[in-house]
Structure formats: structure tokens, C-alpha cells
Amino acid sequence: MLTSKQRAFLKSEAHHLKPIVQIGKNGLNDQIKTSIRQALDARELIKVTLLQNTDEDIHEVAEILEEEIGSDTVLKIGRIIILYKVSSKKENRKLSPKVKAIQ
DSSP: OOOHHHHHHHHHHHTTOOOOEEEOTTOSOHHHHHHHHHHHHHHSEEEEEEOTTOOOOHHHHHHHHHHHHOOEEEEEETTEEEEEOOOSSGGGOSSHHHHHHOO
């Protein structure tokens, strides 16, 4: 669980990021979940966009990803979800030590 200070830090870090995963008319399928999992492993912090043509609900999507992938939802704004998860690969952990240092 993220503290409000950690969340604020991650929000500022995510500000310049472009959404790298888009959820469209096929919804939140296994392929998308795999993409999100891989992206989080590589970057730790990503933006996911829900396209106009999806029937998915942003709150449901965030909840499913938290449960199935173990990610933390930093922010839900409009059709964008910012997700954070400590990378399983040590060499990709650039952000998590900074987040951990914030109490």
C-alpha cells in the first residue's frame, strides 16, 4: 500500500509519461494483462489508457489489475490509470528505492 507522500512522488514522476498500454474494444484480456505485467517489470511506473471504444469501467480495471498483477493504482484520472509495481528484475528497479525512501 502506498502512502500519500509516495503517491504524490509517483504522480509527479508519471506526469511526463505517455500511455504505453491501451485497452480498447477487446477489453482487459490476457494479452493486455501480459503487456501491463511486462511494462511494469521494465519500468515500474506506467500509464494505461482506456480508449473510447471500450466497455470497461476504469475503477473495475484498476481493481482487477491490483488483484491479478499486484500493482498499486497511483491515480485514476479521466480514462487514464497510473500503475506502479516494484520490478521483479533488480536491474530495472530505478524508481522503487526512491519510493521506499519516502516515509
